Amino acid sequence: MTNHHQSTRGEPRVALVTCAELSDLDPDDRLVLAPLAARGVTVEAAVWDDPAVDWSGYDLVVFRSPWDYALRRDEFVAWAHTVPALVNPADVVRWNTDKRYLAELSAAGVPTVPTAWVGPGETWTRPADRGEYVIKPAVSAGSQDTGRYDLADPEHRELAEAHVRRLSDAGRVTMVQPYLSAVDTAGETALLFLAGPDGLAFSHAIRKGPMLTGPDLGVEGLYKPEEIAARSATPEQLAVAEKTLAVVPGGTERLLYARVDLIPGADGSPVLVELELTEPSLFIGYADGAPDRLAEAICTHLRLRA
Template sequence: MTGTAVLVSCAELPSGDGDDDAVVPALSSLGFSVAWAPWDSGYDFASADAVVLRATWDYASRRAEFLSWCESVPSLFNSAAVVRWNTDKSYLTELLDAGLAVVPTALVSPGSAARFPASAFVVKPSVGAGSRGAARFAAGADASAHVAALHAEGHTALIQPYQSSVDTSGELALVYLGGVYSHAFTKGAMLGSTMDSSGLCLSEKLAPAEPPADAVALAEDVLDAASALLGILRAELLYARVDLVRGEDGKPLLLELELTEPSLGFRQTDSAAAMRFASAVRQQLA
């Protein structure tokens, strides 16, 4: 089954950032008519067969409006329920409670006092994209002012010990399409990076990667646990990106699970990945 596929973006990047360029001809080759449209543009999304979130990177400051829009779109991928769960990083505590190896995460809601780790740590908003609002602090630092600033903007603050492996090996991102592993790439440290031309995301240094077995095992466990929490099958996730780092003991830890609008690293992998993505879109409509 094919039809119309709309790749959803934002006003600042109406056709994405270039990473999805190969997806358009891949979808077209499977019989889809493909268009790009910002989510708040007034486009008739309800008439499309597949509406795929790709570059909606302005949602963080308008999350309630964005979620309302998601719930109005019949054929949204990933679904509105997935987006609601995944756009608040409090999901990390749910995965921690499920027994997954996750970077230790504490949430501090407005009106609550923060306790900071003895080691270097990161403070960021629980709702955010592109590392906006994130800051790194040295061991023993008092980050109360930063937490207060996040609270003043209505955010819950998220506090995590800084993982020093990021400075040497960065993050490892494993990409799944239709619940099946597709490819992986590395991302350099983003804290301290400069904004890209859109002003929405920090510039990233990306490179292709072959994930080691322990990283793949954790990514698989994360997807299984997340799917169970959401009450869906893994195959119902059109795409997923599992971002891992190495802990102080050298073992992989989940940093983030991206199910809403992540860059999928098509420019860092084999040319067939875009066709795997297109095929996964078609699978969702079967």
């Protein structure tokens, strides 16, 4: 990687957007550096809120790991709208960084995890079903501020209510979803799509094991380490992913990548947990050829902007 003030004398310059804590990029993202260099592309890591970065000096600006944006989402979205040659585009970022997009996808017929929304100042009525539920903010990254609650347990009911109040007091929208127990056995499937000459194309899939172990108590260490493994996507999963992507505002032709996260629902059919279009881990280290496919996707977008 080069300094972001260095001239590249005609070579395409690409910024991989990250955060200060990952100023040298996430290890998975670093796997694309050599394939891009082999294609004559100069790549630089750039921290999204670093005022010294001249974003107009890049031929393409690629979101990768700006994972500290959740508590500064308005600032983050406003910044995205100032950046030329940004992928995925700023209007997609605005739409995708608030998980209320799930309601839009559900209304369009995409099978999604049933979700109740609680706005700041609103009263949460606990579900009549005393099963397990997940509570998290509508704007979040990773598993921050996310908890799993067994509403048959009186202590968990109190903790769940406290969690909703805590988010509400902070002016945040809360989402409440049933915990899909199949994640404990089948895990979560992430389907990765990368740009090609004819638009987004399926690249690979991975399995993520369960992470939530209990209530969110506002401290670190309540989650299991991520367990990732390669996985083959089923035709049913691919069909749900394609149906999901068909609803993306503005179409998928503008996208560099997409990640569709699915879990088996109560009847075993895949349901959407999240559609990641802003800063998802792409897990390119888990599939043969994926680093090259990502590099080629970036080059495809460079050619589109040439």
